[in-house]
Amino acid sequence: KAGVTQTPRYLIKTRGQQVTLSCSPISGHRSVSWYQQTPGQGLQFLFEYFSETQRNKGNFPGRFSGRQFSNSRSEMNVSTLELGDSALYLCASSLDVGKNTGELFFGEGSRLTVL
């Protein structure tokens, strides 16, 4: 089985621009979560989607948004980029079986640098 795939792997943007990151979950996984990883704050939950619906959202400003498509693929968007948005953005998928097993399968991440 192919793992979680994230694209692009690396990107550089300037302040004020926007960015879209993509995530393809493991086949059969319907839950997709996004995390931001920075040296200072560590791993922080952004949001989680299941069946095209956002089920949970972390404590991030509205500039951070996401969506999930019918094939479970997900995208996240960050608008009006700030220097502090520079981070590794990790996507994780999970096989939702009604009870949280907590086993998230992570992608390699998209490393965003904002100049």
Place this chain on the structure above:
Amino acid sequence: AQRVTQPEKLLSVFKGAPVELKCNYSYSGSPELFWYVQYSRQRLQLLLRHISRESIKGFTADLNKGETSFHLKKPFAQEEDSAMYYCASGAGSYQLTFGKGTKLSVIP
């Protein structure tokens, strides 16, 4: 809000020595607790979860509700255990709260 604390950023032990990676959590309900690991140049992956009460790669972790701890232990460290370890808690959803991680370095 949930909070997970890993007090050690870096832990160095000699090969064959016991290992204990500390994790404390704050959650008033019944948390679900996990240890994730990231080996060099690999993805973050689940090591073990408290509900399974299993031993993976010789590691175990016991949930102590009185001390709100979920320390990860291994009696004899191996060089291949060198990695970044993250403790995480969940509360019935896929929203996990991660600690900031402990880098374990096993000295040959």
